[in-house]
Amino acid sequence: MTHAPVIELDGVSVRKSNCALLDGIGLRVSRNEFVGIIGPNGAGKTTLLNVVAGFEKFDGRLRLFGRAESWKRTRATRMRVGYVPQSFEIDPSFPILAIEAVLTGVYGRTGLFRSPGEPERRRAVELMEMMRIAHLASRPLGHLSGGERQKVSLARAIIQRPEILLLDEPTSNLDIAVQMEVLNLIADLYERESMAVLYITHDFNLLPKCMRRAVFVNRGRIVFDGGIDRALTGPMLGGLFDCPLETFERNGRRFVSFG
Amino acid sequence: MVEHFFEGLTYLPVQRALAACILCGLSCSLLSVFIVLMRLPLIGVSMSHAALAGAVIGTLVGFNPVACGFVLCLAVAGILGPVSDRSRMAPENMLGIFFSFLMGVAFLGMGILTRTKAGALSLMWGNLLSLSRRDLVLLSVITAVLLVFILLFFKEIRAVLFHRKLAASSGVPERAVYYTLLLLTGAVVSSNLSTVGGLLIFALLIQPGATALQLAYDLKIFFLVSAAAGIAACVAGLLISYVFDLPSGASVVLVATGIFALAYALSPKRLRRRPHSEEPAL
Numbered sequence A: 001m002t003h004a005p006v007i008e009l010d011g012v013s014v015r016k017s018n019c020a021l022l023d024g025i026g027l028r029v030s031r032n033e034f035v036g037i038i039g040p041n042g043a044g045k046t047t048l049l050n051v052v053a054g055f056e057k058f059d060g061r062l063r064l065f066g067r068a069e070s071w072k073r074t075r076a077t078r079m080r081v082g083y084v085p086q087s088f089e090i091d092p093s094f095p096i097l098a099i100e101a102v103l104t105g106v107y108g109r110t111g112l113f114r115s116p117g118e119p120e121r122r123r124a125v126e127l128m129e130m131m132r133i134a135h136l137a138s139r140p141l142g143h144l145s146g147g148e149r150q151k152v153s154l155a156r157a158i159i160q161r162p163e164i165l166l167l168d169e170p171t172s173n174l175d176i177a178v179q180m181e182v183l184n185l186i187a188d189l190y191e192r193e194s195m196a197v198l199y200i201t202h203d204f205n206l207l208p209k210c211m212r213r214a215v216f217v218n219r220g221r222i223v224f225d226g227g228i229d230r231a232l233t234g235p236m237l238g239g240l241f242d243c244p245l246e247t248f249e250r251n252g253r254r255f256v257s258f259g
Numbered sequence B: 001m002v003e004h005f006f007e008g009l010t011y012l013p014v015q016r017a018l019a020a021c022i023l024c025g026l027s028c029s030l031l032s033v034f035i036v037l038m039r040l041p042l043i044g045v046s047m048s049h050a051a052l053a054g055a056v057i058g059t060l061v062g063f064n065p066v067a068c069g070f071v072l073c074l075a076v077a078g079i080l081g082p083v084s085d086r087s088r089m090a091p092e093n094m095l096g097i098f099f100s101f102l103m104g105v106a107f108l109g110m111g112i113l114t115r116t117k118a119g120a121l122s123l124m125w126g127n128l129l130s131l132s133r134r135d136l137v138l139l140s141v142i143t144a145v146l147l148v149f150i151l152l153f154f155k156e157i158r159a160v161l162f163h164r165k166l167a168a169s170s171g172v173p174e175r176a177v178y179y180t181l182l183l184l185t186g187a188v189v190s191s192n193l194s195t196v197g198g199l200l201i202f203a204l205l206i207q208p209g210a211t212a213l214q215l216a217y218d219l220k221i222f223f224l225v226s227a228a229a230g231i232a233a234c235v236a237g238l239l240i241s242y243v244f245d246l247p248s249g250a251s252v253v254l255v256a257t258g259i260f261a262l263a264y265a266l267s268p269k270r271l272r273r274r275p276h277s278e279e280p281a282l
Helices: A045-053 A075-079 A098-110 A118-130 A146-158 A176-192 A234-241 B002-008 B012-037 B042-061 B065-087 B091-112 B118-125 B133-152 B154-162 B164-169 B174-191 B201-215 B219-244 B248-266 B268-277
Strands: A005-016 A019-030 A034-038 A059-064 A081-084 A164-168 A196-201 A213-218 A221-227 A245-250 A253-258
Touching: A005 A045, A005 A196, A019 A045, A019 A196, A019 A221, A034 A045, A045 A059, A045 A081, A045 A164, A045 A196, A075 A081, A075 A098, A081 A146, A081 B164, A098 A118, A098 A146, A098 B154, A098 B164, A118 A146, A146 A176, A146 B164, A164 A176, A176 A196, A213 A234, A221 A234, A234 A245, B002 B219, B012 B133, B012 B154, B012 B174, B012 B201, B012 B219, B042 B065, B042 B091, B042 B174, B042 B201, B065 B091, B065 B174, B133 B154, B133 B174, B154 B164, B154 B174, B154 B219, B164 B174, B174 B201, B201 B219, B201 B248, B201 B268, B219 B248
Parallel strands: A034 A196, A034 A213, A081 A164, A164 A196
Antiparallel strands: A005 A019, A005 A059, A213 A221, A245 A253
16 A cells, blocks of 8 residues: 655755755655665764754755645644664763653653653653663663663654654664664554654665655765666666675675775 | 951842842853753853954944943844754854854954043953842843742753753754843843853853763753752952952852862762772773
């Protein structure tokens, strides 16, 4: 069944000091689609995510949920787009507990002059239980490990009940076991919640199984948009990253290594 | 000797000085939370130099130097946020540029000035015992506005202090909150120039927040500890300066440093980390 597109970009460009970070990008993403955004460093992947998130000024047309949008967003639109950054550092002394950090995700939804109530707190605890970090709820966020903080960040975005989830290399800087755990959580959340997901990654050996579409970005342009099986081949990836790469299969999964 | 201070409280200038101390301690320490957690230590000194530059310009063109200082301080606070956001420069770098530019303007103006510079320079030192009723009313109004803003938008302030981009992504009006906090910083600094002065206010914008950072993990307690430290430093500083006939601004700053040193020495955050640091080196 084909769903209506929730993200539509048409001729979207971002220029900084005469340099095109994005150059006439066109992209449509439907509800319930999980799309991998893949490309070398400086290709424009994060800029693309920032345009959709409303953090970046752009030329061209962007429609979210069928409505034309600029970089300035209404609160209602922002609440429908969740964002998970790369793992971030925080001062260990910073005065915020893990559960409070999760609850910041509902602040937009609760609106001004109102604090999150018991239902929001229950939902935060539920999400933290699902991510196996409920026992850390009353710990200062800065005392958590990088992986635990990334789970808090994921819970913070999900409590927002987004219809679009933007993930900017959410497993970078995490060890392999935690990467696997975060990846499984993302796949679980995708199955449970009805969301379109844009997922930036460099690591082809750790792709969620639910990612069935890949978009290759290079020099600010989309150079490939299609099924993950067609994307994950030695010649395709080697061409994108400009180095010899080959793929092989083991236990039904495809892996990438230097050719 | 302390009785001497209580006797002095029957005099209007001493009453005003005490009220101003409490208001100054409260307003600066509340802002100190924002300045310490967002790591903007240069903001106080930039604002006070904006006030000095404004006062010098005012003296040059024949306007009220204090009013001109207040206006320029607010103008700098108003443009700082949008300029640093648009230029994509870290706010602390932008503050460094503003600070040096304003210092240049102030010194250039003082070089050109042929009349007395006392009106402009008084903003750098302040004088608690020569406060007018108007000074006190202005300080009360700005402290009240700051307090109401924090009480009404506490959760939005928490989200912005935690992570501006994440706050924006969840629908919090982060720019409005951040820019308002910058504007309030300008207003608080300029309204306190007559009390502790532009040079020493820097300490009151850092030390209470830095004290709370040693003691609190909860943001509400953080604000309370900071406010208590700020008010205690101002009142105790005034008392010491009155009793021992010392400069009031310097006494306030030294007491604030003493409170910070005590908090640092007793910090549960620091003491809790100690066992790890005592692990034998391999």
